[in-house]
Amino acid sequence: MPDYILEMRSITKSFPGVKALADVTFSAERGEVHAICGENGAGKSTLMKVLSGVYPHGSYGGEILFEGKTCEFSGIRDSERAGIVIIHQELALVPHLSIAENIFLGNERRGRGGLIDWHKTQAEAAELLNAVGLGEEPTTPVGQLGVGKQQLVEIAKALAKDVKLLILDEPTAALNDNDSAHLLDLVRALQERGITSIIISHKLNEIEATANRTTVIRDGQTVETLDMVAPDVNVDRIVRSMVGRDLESFYPERNPTPGEVVLEVRDWTVRHPQQDRLVVDGASFEVRAGEVVGIAGLMGAGRTEMAMSLFGRSYGRFVSGRTLIHGKPVAPRTVAEAIGHGLAYVTEDRKQLGLNLLDTITRNVSGAALPKLAKWGFVDANLEAKLARHSMDSMRIKAPSVQSVVGKLSGGNQQKVVLSKWLLTGPDVLIIDEPTRGIDVGAKFEIYTLINEFVESGKAVVVISSDLLELLGTCDRIYALSGGRITGELPVAEANEEKLMTLMTKEKEAIG
Template identity: 80%
Template sequence: MADNILEMRSITKTFPGVKALSGVTLSAERGEVHAICGENGAGKSTLMKVLSGVYPAGSYGGEIVYEGKTCSFSGIRDSEHAGIVIIHQELALVPHLSIAENIFLGNERRGRAGLIDWHRTNAEAAKLLGSVGLDEEPTTPVGQLGVGKQQLVEIAKALAKDVKLLILDEPTAALNDNDSAHLLDLVRGLRERGITSLIISHKLHEIEAIADHTTVIRDGKTVETLDMADPAVNVDRIIRGMVGRDLESFYPSRESRPGDVVLRVEDWTVRHPSQDRLVVDGAGFQVRAGEVIGIAGLMGAGRTELAMSIFGRSYGRYVSGRAYMHGKEIKARTVAEAIDARIAYATEDRKAYGLNLIDDISRNISAAALGKLSSWGFVDDHRENHEAESAMKSMNIKAPTVKAIVGKLSGGNQQKVVLSKWLLTDPEVLFLDEPTRGIDVGAKYEIYTLINRFVEAGKAVVIISSDLLELLGTCDRIYALSAGRITGELPVAEATEESLMTLMTKEKELIA
């Protein structure tokens, strides 16, 4: 008989106008890695917030049985005292405090007279850092660490609270391959120590590699729990449970019919905003009407810097270079001038730079095109709402009304709001920076379909992505970038992950 540390029975959670969870059940065995999968908006994060006390007892229906006892958590502190710790996708660390201070924040190591014992604090922090494989001084400010190391600090913080059940919400979403592999190895180590891990992730190959069981949630309901040791269970099987159908292809088909060159960039050179070094060095490319091109490169190669600097010089210090729209040179020296030149840029960080999370869908969609929606300096509210409603319908944005707050939408729906905002500006060229980061396979397919629809209307798209398979599945041609310089260009029919990686890692002195 299974030794279950957790049973969630008939969990129901309702928000105004939305039933987020409807009779969800979930059981996790002691010392296992249990994955929770589902499309954006399926209810995964809501379920974990119920479990961790973010949504307190009384605000939901159903029963939580933890270590054989029915529990009612009134807040996070209650669940942490029981040994349940949640690590959210947006890390809860204070950048100006040291690693040790962050680890024991709210759980301070005190000495005599109630004062903090700093020697004990730093000594225990060093021991915890060793247990998660992080070779950093406990006194180092957290803000000096990369995202991968910050994730490890969060796990060390959980271990300091004597965690028995660790909840990880998209733990590798913002990590590179090496950091992701290290974190997954750490989770395996926690399993060997008898600690149970619940992992929410859209990276299904990682789930396939690490999970013992996978529970699939769809539309706020439990669909099934899969035993990952079963040879019949693979990524395709998980996807079928998530979306309720087989995805014949991860990428919708599109017949490529490139037309005339829309945007041409020559000898584009940009200096770092505060350092004396080039982040983009003589880069050049072109994109045609009805075409999708990709820009591939490793972290720090200058992909985002290239796109942002073209988009109104919104990054770095412009040095040289020319941009031509339909053969005519353009001077897009500000974001407003870039929009007027019919260039749009959807940022890789939609929450920090792409959206106003505390405002509604209508205001977010209209934000970049207020000139089209106003007269005499006043926005036409009726027209603004009409455009937002049209976008909700055409983009299949799932929300009660256009007055729904964007911060409460799922990641996939937030991304559709970002796209809607830029499409309302009627661009000729659309830069998409990591367009499907942190969203599920079903929402990804919808985004790819929207991209196809855009280019079939004779527009041009430039995709920047860390996922080489995504570039190979969506683009007509792919440019590789290394150390700020274009190292090669391949038609997608000739490109492979290996050939792209060769170009992406080409040494600077060999480029010229």
């Protein structure tokens, strides 16, 4: 008989005008790694917020049993006292405080007189860092760590609270392959210590490799729970359960018909904004009308730095190089000038840099094209609303209205809003950085379809992605970047993961 550490029975949760969860039943066995999968907006995060007390008892229907006892959490502190800790996708760390201070924030180690015992704090923090495999000094400011190491600090913080059930919401969404592998190894190690983990993730290959069981949620309802060792359970099986249909392919068909060169970059060289080193070193590439060109590279290769520096020199210190659009030299020194020359850049960090999460769809869509909507210095509100409604329809954005707050939309719909914003500027070249980070397979397919529709109109697209399969599935040609230098170019028909990885890891001395 299964030993359930957690049972959630008939959970129902509603927001104004939306039923987020409808009679969801979910259980996790003691010591297992249990994945929750579903499209954006399916209700995964809402269910975990109910469990962790973010949505307190009384704001939802149903019953929660933890270690056989009925729980009525009024807040996160209640769930943490019971041994349930949630690590959100947006990490809750204070960058200016040390690792040790972050680990015990709100859970301070005190000595006589109620004062913080710093010796005990540092010693226990060191033990916890060793437990998660992070070789940093406890006194190191968290802001000096990369995202992968910050994730480990969050797990150390959870271990300090005597965690029994650890919830990880998209834990590897912003991590490179090495950091992702290390984090998942740590989850397995926690399992050996008897700690149960619930993972919400869109990376189905990681789920297949890590989870013992996977529960699929669709439209706020439980679809099924799959045993990951069953012979018929694989990524395709999970996808079919998530979207309610078979996806013939993860990528829509493309019939490329490249035309004239729209964007040409020659010997582009950029220096780091503070350090005396090159982040882009003599990079040259071109993109044609009706073509999708990929940029592949490991973390730190200079992909984003190159894109942002081309987009109105919004990153780094320009050293040298030329850009030509439709054969004419252009030198945009600001984002506004770049937009004026027909360039658009969709950032990899939509929540921090791409959107105003507190504002409406209308205001976000119009944000980059206000000069086109203004007359005598005033924005035409009627035209703004009309264009927002058109974007919402053409981009298939799922929301009650154009006045919906963007922060309440799913990740896939937020990404469509970002794309709408830049498409409204009427670009000839669209640079998209990590186009599908943190969104589900169904929304990914829609994003890829929108990219295809854009290039079919005679425009050009540059896709930067950490997912090599995504580049192979969406692009016509792929350039590889290593150490800020273009190390090779492959047509997709001749490319594969191994060839790309070889180019992506090419040493500077070997580049000829």
